[in-house]
Amino acid sequence: MAVAPRKPPTKRDWSWRSQAFRGLLYQILAVLVIGGVAWFIAHNTAENMRVRGIKSGFDFLAQPAGFDIGESLTHFDSNDPYWKAFLIGISNTLRVAIIGIILTTILGTLIGVGRFSRNGLVRGLCQTYVELFRNVPVLLQLLMWYLLFTEFLPDIADAKQIGSFFLSKGGFTFPAPVWENGHLWALAGIVAGGVGAWLYRRWAQSKFEETGHLRSMFWVPVIIVIVGGVVGWIAGGAPAEFKLPVKGEFAIEGGGALTPEFMAVLIGLTLYTASFVAEVVRAGIQSVARGQSEAAQALGLSTGQEMQKVLLPQALRVIIPPMTNQFLNLTKNSSLAVAIGYPDVVSISNTALNQTGRAVECIALIMAVYLTTSLLTSLFMGWYNAKSAIQER
Amino acid sequence: MAETIVFQSLPSRPAPVNTEGLVPWVKNNLFANWQSSIVTIVVGAFLLYYVPQLINWAVITATTVANADACRAEGVGACWGVIREKYRLIIFGRYPFAEQWRPLVATLLMVGLLVMSCTRMFWKTWLIAAWVLVLAAFFALMYGGVGGLSVVQTDRWGGLPLTIMLATLSIVLCFPIAIAVALGRRSRLPAIKTFCTIYVELIRGVPLISVLFMASFMFPLFMPQGVTIDVLIRVLVGVTLFAAAYMAEVIRGGLQAMPKGQAEAAASLGLSYWQTQFKIILPQALAMVVPGIMNNFIGLFKDTSLVYIVSLYELTGALGLALNSDADWRPFKLEGYLFIVAIYFTFCFAMSRYSLWIEKQLNKSKLR
Numbered sequence: 038m039a040v041a042p043r044k045p046p047t048k049r050d051w052s053w054r055s056q057a058f059r060g061l062l063y064q065i066l067a068v069l070v071i072g073g074v075a076w077f078i079a080h081n082t083a084e085n086m087r088v089r090g091i092k093s094g095f096d097f098l099a100q101p102a103g104f105d106i107g108e109s110l111t112h113f114d115s116n117d118p119y120w121k122a123f124l125i126g127i128s129n130t131l132r133v134a135i136i137g138i139i140l141t142t143i144l145g146t147l148i149g150v151g152r153f154s155r156n157g158l159v160r161g162l163c164q165t166y167v168e169l170f171r172n173v174p175v176l177l178q179l180l181m182w183y184l185l186f187t188e189f190l191p192d193i194a195d196a197k198q199i200g201s202f203f204l205s206k207g208g209f210t211f212p213a214p215v216w217e218n219g220h221l222w223a224l225a226g227i228v229a230g231g232v233g234a235w236l237y238r239r240w241a242q243s244k245f246e247e248t249g250h251l252r253s254m255f256w257v258p259v260i261i262v263i264v265g266g267v268v269g270w271i272a273g274g275a276p277a278e279f280k281l282p283v284k285g286e287f288a289i290e291g292g293g294a295l296t297p298e299f300m301a302v303l304i305g306l307t308l309y310t311a312s313f314v315a316e317v318v319r320a321g322i323q324s325v326a327r328g329q330s331e332a333a334q335a336l337g338l339s340t341g342q343e344m345q346k347v348l349l350p351q352a353l354r355v356i357i358p359p360m361t362n363q364f365l366n367l368t369k370n371s372s373l374a375v376a377i378g379y380p381d382v383v384s385i386s387n388t389a390l391n392q393t394g395r396a397v398e399c400i401a402l403i404m405a406v407y408l409t410t411s412l413l414t415s416l417f418m419g420w421y422n423a424k425s426a427i428q429e430r
Numbered sequence: 431m432a433e434t435i436v437f438q439s440l441p442s443r444p445a446p447v448n449t450e451g452l453v454p455w456v457k458n459n460l461f462a463n464w465q466s467s468i469v470t471i472v473v474g475a476f477l478l479y480y481v482p483q484l485i486n487w488a489v490i491t492a493t494t495v496a497n498a499d500a501c502r503a504e505g506v507g508a509c510w511g512v513i514r515e516k517y518r519l520i521i522f523g524r525y526p527f528a529e530q531w532r533p534l535v536a537t538l539l540m541v542g543l544l545v546m547s548c549t550r551m552f553w554k555t556w557l558i559a560a561w562v563l564v565l566a567a568f569f570a571l572m573y574g575g576v577g578g579l580s581v582v583q584t585d586r587w588g589g590l591p592l593t594i595m596l597a598t599l600s601i602v603l604c605f606p607i608a609i610a611v612a613l614g615r616r617s618r619l620p621a622i623k624t625f626c627t628i629y630v631e632l633i634r635g636v637p638l639i640s641v642l643f644m645a646s647f648m649f650p651l652f653m654p655q656g657v658t659i660d661v662l663i664r665v666l667v668g669v670t671l672f673a674a675a676y677m678a679e680v681i682r683g684g685l686q687a688m689p690k691g692q693a694e695a696a697a698s699l700g701l702s703y704w705q706t707q708f709k710i711i712l713p714q715a716l717a718m719v720v721p722g723i724m725n726n727f728i729g730l731f732k733d734t735s736l737v738y739i740v741s742l743y744e745l746t747g748a749l750g751l752a753l754n755s756d757a758d759w760r761p762f763k764l765e766g767y768l769f770i771v772a773i774y775f776t777f778c779f780a781m782s783r784y785s786l787w788i789e790k791q792l793n794k795s796k797l798r
Contacts (some may be wrong), residue, residue, distance in 0.1 A: 060618070060619050063622065064617060064619050064620070064621035064622060066627060066711045067621055067622050068621055069438075071625060073513060078652045081651065081653060081654050081655075082648075082651045082654055083651055084654075084655065085651045085653075085655065086649075086651065106792065155458075155459070155462050155466055156459065156460060156462070156469050156558060157455075157459030157460055158459075158469070158470050158474065159458060159469060159473065160459075160474050162473065168779065168782075169454045169775075169779075172728075172732075172734070172773055172774065172775045172778035172779050172782065173732070173771050173774050173778070174732040174735040174746070174774055175732070176736055176739075177735060177746055177767065177770065177771060177774065180746070180767065181764070181767050181771075184763055184764060184767065185764075188761070188763070188764075189764075247525045261724070273784045368636075369636070369637035370637065371638065372637040372640065373638045373736070373738060373739075375639065376738070376739055383637070383639060383640070383643075387643070389645065390643075396643075396647040396648050396651065397648060397651070400640060400643050400644055400648060403636070403643070404635075404640050407635060407636045407637055407640065408632070408635040408636060411524075411634075411635040412635065418618065
């Protein structure tokens with residue numbers, strides 16, 4: 038007996054059974070709830086600020102800051118306005134972050150590659166390093182480095198001295214070249230050398246594709262850049278005046294100086310993040326198929342060539358995304374500098390917050406700075422990632 | 431005429447070179463070629479020079495007498511006496527001295543529960559009941575006010591119990607939020623997707639310390655007039671919201687790795703969205719990302735040290751509390767730091783080993 042065909046469901050678009058309707062309802066609900074919470078918070082904040090007499094707005098940025106900053110790239114004193122203090126904070130954060138990222142990449146890559154060394158001692162040391170440094174909170178490491186630099190180094194009066202380099206509780210002081218216009222020529226020479234090196238590499242690559250003869254792709258370009266710099270320096274009159282630090286009674290004057298705060302933040306962040314970068318590099322290298330390494334050996338490449346020309350370029354694709362995360366972590370962790378008094382943007386905002394009581398504005402500034410930095414770093418690494426991705430035909 | 435071929439046995443081959451035992455290991459791993467030999471000698475000399483000095487400082491000339499003058503004596507290395515003198519302040523912070531058995535029992539309960547939760551034998555439904563019980567017992571012991579225990583306000587809590595509580599509670603509380611946000615980011619509904627994406631990217635773009643500042647300075651402004659919330663709870667909310675964003679990304683990674691066929695099969699069986707997610711997708715996706723979740727937990731455990739900056743005295747803060755104001759013991763802060771480094775290291779190292787073990791366990795099911 039034939040079963041009577043079921044009637045097709047009548048179209049009921051605006052009922053609970055329609056997925057589109059439910060979706061719309063959920064979304065309206067979400068917007069209402071989040072909007073409600075936002076309104077609740079904003080309303081309370083405005084009300085609280087009115088009752089407590091807290092002023093709001095960013096007008097305080099133009100007022101004199103009234104505090105000194107221990108280290109800054111430009112001159113700053115307590116009569117300068119808050120906005121200048123914030124800029125100095127940002128520049129200090131960026132200084133630590135950029136130098137830290139460069140050092141971390143170098144150290145982390147070396148240690149990550151070191152875990153594949155044929156030498157058992159090197160392997161063991163690298164593994165110990167990674168386990169030791171990544172299992173201890175970074176804040177604790179920063180505090181320990183700061184303690185080492187401020188308690189266990191000699192006083193300024195009997196600073197350790199090697200030539201014109203001094204190391205003491207006052208920090209690390211070193212001879213710095215005196216800026217002259219001749220240095221501009223040297224910089225121009227380096228830029229010209231860079232262009233020359235790029236042209237050389239292009240030429241060498243095309244020759245390689247034509248004849249199969251591979252010229253030096255690393256040392257020759259490096260030499261071109263160095264020669265460019267030296268020629269420029271000589272053309273600029275070879276300025277070679279150095280400002281040497283001189284030990285006075287209470288302080289070491291002149292020359293360049295790294296404060297103990299800066300060194301503690303930089304070294305602490307670098308060593309901590311390098312242990313994570315080492316793991317990223319190790320995982321990346323391990324992700325390259327075993328056959329690649331065997332094929333490289335079958336072609337007679339040396340261990341160094343195998344790593345440099347076969348394994349690392351392929352591992353790079355796996356490495357870049359987690360590496361970006363580590364760079365961002367380093368930048369964000371530099372905010373811990375507030376614990377040891379390095380005047381980064383968080384530290385300065387914290388001081389400004391305590392002086393002006395404008396919590397909302399100061400915290401918003403911190404967040405804006407880090408969000409911008411994170412976004413820019415992600416964009417740059419995204420571009421680099423796209424560049425190094427496999428070029429599929 | 432053909433020559434007669436006489437069968438002649440070849441000389442036997444030499445026995446294979448020994449590849450096992452100490453000597454060949456040393457030869458292969460330390461002196462394989464001349465570069466390796468140089469590295470071994472340089473690194474070995476470095477170790478031989480510094481490691482004895484370190485042992486000398488930390489063990490041979492060290493003193494364990496809890497006497498600051500004995501530590502200052504000439505030729506004395508590490509002063510472990512500082513820990514003997516101050517360990518209760520470092521581990522329990524400002525908790526009333528006579529009542530410190532309470533945080534001790536509470537911490538042991540919590541750690542015992544964590545260890546149990548990590549052991550396969552105990553993965554039963556009653557574990558959830560155990561969690562509820564232990565958490566209740568933890569707060570009853572810490573706060574008091576029940577069974578004749580005196581009340582201890584949260585501003586006196588500190589040290590290791592605070593560290594463990596913050597890490598455990600925030601990871602437990604962040605889990606439901608993280609699952610909701612991870613599902614939301616993959617939702618087809620544009621408004622929900624946008625909110626979830628903004629939340630995750632916003633939180634992941636800023637350092638934890640700014641979230642803590644917010645919890646500590648701005649949160650009181652967010653509440654209606656007259657409502658005050660304990661600073662510990664504010665910080666816990668901040669840490670939880672922070673951890674949830676990172677956890678959501680880990681879970682989303684698992685969701686994305688699920689083959690599409692699973693969801694399609696569920697749909698063809700007539701399961702609804704929520705049934706599909708909770709019965710098919712999430713169980714598999716979560717199992718896949720257990721190592722990532724463990725890593726997050728380790729990170730969070732270390733990150734709790736940051737609450738020291740907003741004046742909560744967990745381990746790091748308690749150490750400062752113990753030593754900064756005491757001129758006698760202040761010079762031996764390094765030994766104090768090494769003590770809490772050892773505590774953090776023990777916890778984190780154990781967790782990372784566990785993470786490796788569980789990864790192996792999970793991969794077992796994929797082996798054929």
